[in-house]
Amino acid sequence: MIRNLENLIIKIGDVDRRVIFVLIGLAVLIPLLTPVSLPIRETPTTVKFYEGIEEIPKGSKVLVSFDYGPSTRPEIHPMNVAVLRHMLRNEHKVYISCLWPDGIYMALDALEDISDEFSLKEYEDYVLLGYRPGAEAVIKGLASDLRKVYTVDANGKFIDDIEMMNNVKNLNDFAYIYSGSAGYPGTFEWVKYGGDPTGVRMSSGTTSVQVNEVIPYVRSGQLIGLLAGMPGAAEYEKLVESPGIAIKGMAAQSFAHIVIVVFIIFGNIAFFLKQKKERKYSK
């Protein structure tokens, strides 16, 4: 009986990768098609992020940077939409920049998502500055003189003709900087060339794989909290009381993680049983 069980586990250990693909596909697809509600527990970094935005005086100028593209959209987009919601609810004036060329389209989509909810008016509630190439040089330029980086906004309107841009000379005129970042250029560059030299409070939302690299900045206080991947976005959606796609996606991510962990455990048991068998036969 035990020998049969061992043989079965070893067989599972040699399973074709297409079986794994199918199971992962089902683990993601089924919870998306039949939503399962799971309790979301806020982590301290997300709570700190939320409190950081709450602490900004109402009606402040805030800079939001869209530093990601469609590939990482499922992780970063929900948190950016929630951040915009939170900021607009607190009556902040939002200025949007993009370090990624695709960021502009992400920003347009995010604005469209919340446009009706806040009856958004361009140049009254927000300014879409748009994309500029140059990565860290753009941030360094913004820290020095915004008008040298952006002479016109995304619509081609002269910055000097936009009333919301009055009294905005550089990053020092913002109360808060937020970067929704999926890599380079993003969080690191904003901390090094934006937040640190100007002393403006800042934070970021990143993909899950970036979290371990960004965490030291959270511990040192250079970032006020952090939204860590899709779970971070779900926690934040819960905090701002606007459940969205991140909360919906949590069940799918949970099941996918469980399937991967189960496979890892089975793979290891099979590995040890195989080793045991090989040792037995080699004696």
Add this chain to the structure above:
Amino acid sequence: MILKRYIPIAIVAIFGSLTLSAWFIDNETIETFANDDATQFFDIIAAFAVFLGALNLLKLQFIKFIKKQKGWQYSAISILSFFFAFIIGFFIRGAYFVDDKVFFTQEAALESIIILDVSKEQQEEPYKVQENSFKNLSDAKDFAIKQNLITPVDWGAHVQKNGSLFQWMFKYIFSPLSATMFALLAFFVASASFRAFRARNFEASLLLLAGIIIMIGRVPAGGLISSWMVMYLIVLVSGLYIHYLKKKNNVTIIFTLAGFILVTIAGMITGWPIDKPSIFYLPLLQEWIYLVPNAAGSTAILMGIGLGIVVTSLRYIFGLEKSYLGE
């Protein structure tokens, strides 16, 4: 030699020193250069680099296509896609506004505002624009254009404007393709971790354990696993390990039973709180892993990278590093 070697080294040394000194010398001219001028130089070079990159990509794909090298079909698709995006970006505005409505072509926008009155088709002026009637379609179009009833999007803004043809291409072609590529990673990660994530030695076992804790603890499902269940699991695994070491059934059974009884008594006394003791609650444990051991390791790596950047920058400034010259 002078042109290819010494002048580039001199340029790098001068500009590197100037930019570096701006952090240490309180001089307005140097600060303005480092903060404004140098960054503008960089922006301009970066913009040209995009063109250079695009041309290089095109050159490589053309060579592959012409020489019919392996996978030349993909090169053909790349070239076509490149020109498709290039033409839309540079030669077609792709957004004509009639009030709030957006049309890809001027013709489509005109058709939306010119009404053909069928009942008057046989009469003199069947085409109507607002309150004005016209005999010919071309007259009606001219009138609509002259009255600025159609507003074309500005050049430059046309690639960033909501509803433009370029944005349509991005939204309905580039985005799904890009998202699909990234989504495939989930399948490969699952397959790779199943095959490669093995507890071969102590370090690999630690990595495996931390990986499992983070994967389960990060997601809401991890929050449903009580710390008591984790403790029972630890007792069970420890029992198996003791059996592996001692090979004595009695010792294994006594150890495992004692462990189960101890955990049960502790649970009954404390009332089985799901997140206590917190060291065994996966969401808290993963948070600790992120904030303590991971932060310590990442900080060390960041400091190492920082020192590396300082050294490399100095090598550039002093002309010791010449890899950018192709040496």
